[in-house]
Amino acid sequence: MSIALIDSNNFYASCEESMDPSIRNHPLIVLSNNDGCVIARNAEAKALGIAMGQPYFKVRRKLKDLGVKIRSSNYALYADMSRRLMSLIEANCEELEIYSIDEAFVKINRPHDYDLNPWAYRLRTTIYQSLSLPIAIGIGTTKSQSKLANHLAKTTASHAGIFDFEASDDQDHWLKQVAIENVWGIGRKLAYWCRMHGINNARQLRDTPSNELRQKFGVTGIRLQHELRGEKCLNLLIKSIPKKETCVSRSFSRPVSNIEELRQAIANHAVRASEKLRKQHQHATAVTVFTRTSLYTSPFYSQSATQRLSLPSNNTRVILSTTLSLTEKIFCSNCLLIKAGVIMQGLVNEDYLQLSLFSLTNPKEISRHKSLMKSIDYLNTRYGKDTIQWAVCGINQQEWEMCRRNLSPSATTLFKEIPIVKA
Amino acid sequence: MRLHGAHPNPSNLLLPLPSESVTAGFPSPADNYVEDNIDLNEELIHRPASTFFLRVKGDSMSNAGILDGDLLIVDRSLDAKPGNIVVAILDGAFTLKKLTYRKNIPYLEAANHNYPIIDLRRYGAVQIWGVAIYSIHTLPRRK
Numbered sequence: 001m002s003i004a005l006i007d008s009n010n011f012y013a014s015c016e017e018s019m020d021p022s023i024r025n026h027p028l029i030v031l032s033n034n035d036g037c038v039i040a041r042n043a044e045a046k047a048l049g050i051a052m053g054q055p056y057f058k059v060r061r062k063l064k065d066l067g068v069k070i071r072s073s074n075y076a077l078y079a080d081m082s083r084r085l086m087s088l089i090e091a092n093c094e095e096l097e098i099y100s101i102d103e104a105f106v107k108i109n110r111p112h113d114y115d116l117n118p119w120a121y122r123l124r125t126t127i128y129q130s131l132s133l134p135i136a137i138g139i140g141t142t143k144s145q146s147k148l149a150n151h152l153a154k155t156t157a158s159h160a161g162i163f164d165f166e167a168s169d170d171q172d173h174w175l176k177q178v179a180i181e182n183v184w185g186i187g188r189k190l191a192y193w194c195r196m197h198g199i200n201n202a203r204q205l206r207d208t209p210s211n212e213l214r215q216k217f218g219v220t221g222i223r224l225q226h227e228l229r230g231e232k233c234l235n236l237l238i239k240s241i242p243k244k245e246t247c248v249s250r251s252f253s254r255p256v257s258n259i260e261e262l263r264q265a266i267a268n269h270a271v272r273a274s275e276k277l278r279k280q281h282q283h284a285t286a287v288t289v290f291t292r293t294s295l296y297t298s299p300f301y302s303q304s305a306t307q308r309l310s311l312p313s314n315n316t317r318v319i320l321s322t323t324l325s326l327t328e329k330i331f332c333s334n335c336l337l338i339k340a341g342v343i344m345q346g347l348v349n350e351d352y353l354q355l356s357l358f359s360l361t362n363p364k365e366i367s368r369h370k371s372l373m374k375s376i377d378y379l380n381t382r383y384g385k386d387t388i389q390w391a392v393c394g395i396n397q398q399e400w401e402m403c404r405r406n407l408s409p410s411a412t413t414l415f416k417e418i419p420i421v422k423a
Numbered sequence: 424m425r426l427h428g429a430h431p432n433p434s435n436l437l438l439p440l441p442s443e444s445v446t447a448g449f450p451s452p453a454d455n456y457v458e459d460n461i462d463l464n465e466e467l468i469h470r471p472a473s474t475f476f477l478r479v480k481g482d483s484m485s486n487a488g489i490l491d492g493d494l495l496i497v498d499r500s501l502d503a504k505p506g507n508i509v510v511a512i513l514d515g516a517f518t519l520k521k522l523t524y525r526k527n528i529p530y531l532e533a534a535n536h537n538y539p540i541i542d543l544r545r546y547g548a549v550q551i552w553g554v555a556i557y558s559i560h561t562l563p564r565r566k
Binding site for chain 1: 520
C-alpha cells in the first residue's frame with residue numbers, strides 16, 4: 001500500500017476562477033478576512049511578482065495599475081469546493097485522510113505493473129474537468145515521503161504535477177533537491193539549527209546520526225528520519241474526531257467603542273454559532289464571549305467571560321440571552337475594540353443527550369423549540385442568510401461588519417447566487 | 424465524515440412519505456408497502472461532486488425547451504458529445520449552446536433561428552465547462 005499526498009494548487013484562487021469565467025486568464029489575488037492581506041495568488045499573479053502576505057492597503061495601487069483582479073475570501077465557496085474535491089478523491093482511493101481544506105493523504109494499492117502514474121493522471125484529469133481545480137500528486141511509502149514527492153511534483157516542471165518517489169530509482173538524487181526548509185515537520189527554528197549543523201537538504205537529514213537528531217528534535221525527529229527512509233511511523237487519521245469546541249469570531253471593519261455595537265456583533269456571532277451546532281447535531285454545555293483591542297494599541301485590553309448552561313443547548317434563544325448578559329461583563333467603555341467572538345464549549349452529541357434532556361424538562365416544550373429552530377434554519381438555507389433574523393442582531397449591520405468589498409457570490413451554495421449562463 | 428453533494432442539505436428536498444414506526448396496537452397493513460422517500464436529487468443528480476446549478480438568461484435555446492429564467496443542472500464530469508447541450512466559456516462568460524460537428528469542425532448552435540451559428544475555429548481555445556443534463560422550468564400558476 002502506497003501513500004499519496006494530493007493537494008490543489010492556489011486553491012482559493014482556483015475556486016474563484018472555477019465559478020467565474022470573467023476572471024480567467026487574468027492575474028488574480030484573494031485577500032484574507034477584512035480584506036487584510038494577500039493570501040492566495042493564481043499563476044499569473046505570481047508571475048507578476050506579487051508576494052504572499054502583503055498588506056492590501058500597501059499594494060492596492062500597484063495591483064490596480066497591473067490590472068490584477070481582487071477577491072475577498074469566500075469561505076462558503078471554498079468549503080463547498082473542498083467537499084467536492086475530497087469526495088472525488090475518496091472515490092478513487094482506498095482510504096482518505098482530509099489534512100486541510102485543500103489537501104488529503106490517501107492510501108492506494110499499486111497495480112500489478114507497479115505503475116501508479118496512469119491512476120494519478122486519471123485522477124488529475126477528472127478533478128480538473130469536474131471542478132477546474134489543478135492538483136498535484138506526490139506518492140511515497142510514508143506520509144513524509146508523499147509530502148516530499150508532492151513538493152517535487154510541483155517544483156519540477158518535467159513532473160507536470162505528478163511524482164512517484166517510491167517508484168523512483170534515484171531517491172537520493174531527489175532527496176537532495178529538497179531544501180531542509182521544505183521538509184514536512186521542519187519549522188523555521190529547526191531549519192536554522194539544521195543549516196548550522198550542515199544539514200541542508202532532506203537527504204542529509206535522513207543520513208544524520210540518530211543520536212544527534214534525538215538530542216535536538218526528540219522522538220519526532222527520529223520518526224521523521226525513519227519516514228524519510230520509507231519506514232512507516234505515521235498512520236492515516238481516518239476517523240474524524242467530533243469537535244469539542246466551535247468558535248465564531250470576526251474583526252470589525254473599524255474599531256468599536258460603544259456597547260450597542262458590541263452587543264450586535266456578539267449577537268450575530270451567537271446566532272451563527274448556534275446554527276453551526278445544529279448543523280453538527282451538537283449541543284454546548286458552556287459559552288464564552290471575548291473581545292479585544294488591537295495588539296498595537298496601548299493600553300491593550302482583552303477580556304473574556306464564560307457561563308455554564310443549565311442544560312446543554314443549541315437553541316439560538318438560549319445562546320443569545322446567555323451571550324448578551326456576558327457581553328456586559330467584557331465591555332470596556334474607553335477601549336477601541338477591534339475583534340469579538342463567541343466560543344461554544346463542551347460540545348455533546350445530540351443522540352447521546354436526548355434521554356437526559358427529556359427527563360429534566362417538558363418534552364413538548366423542547367420539541368417545540370426544536371421545530372422552531374428547524375424552520376428558521378430551513379428558511380435561511382432556502383432563501384438566503386438572514387431571511388429570518390433576530391432583532392437584537394440589528395438591521396443595519398454595515399456599521400461593524402467585516403469588510404469584504406470584493407466578495408464573489410455563493411455560486412455553489414445559494415440558489416439566489418448561482419452563476420448566469422447566457423443562452 | 425459526511426460529504427455533501429451539489430445541494431448543501433439534500434434532505435430538505437425529501438418529499439415525506441409515512442415511515443415504519445412502532446405504534447401501540449395492531450401494526451398498519453400498509454406499512455409493508457411504504458417505500459423509500461422520493462428524492463429529486465437522487466433522481467436527477469448522479470454525481471453530486473461534479474454537478475452545478477446555473478440560471479439561464481436569454482432565449483437562444485428556446486426551441487430546445489430551455490427558456491429564460493430556467494434552472495439549469497450541469498454535470499461537469501461528462502465528456503461533451505456532438506448533439507449535447509453544453510455550457511462553454513466564450514468571451515469570459517458561460518454560454519449555453521448545442522455542440523455540433525460538420526466535416527469535423529466543431530460549432531456551437533443556438534436553438535433559435537435568430538441567432539448565428541458559432542464557428543469555434545474563430546476562437547483560440549474554447550473550454551467546454553460542462554454538459555447540461557436538465558433544465559427546470561417554472562410553469563405559470565394562478566395565484
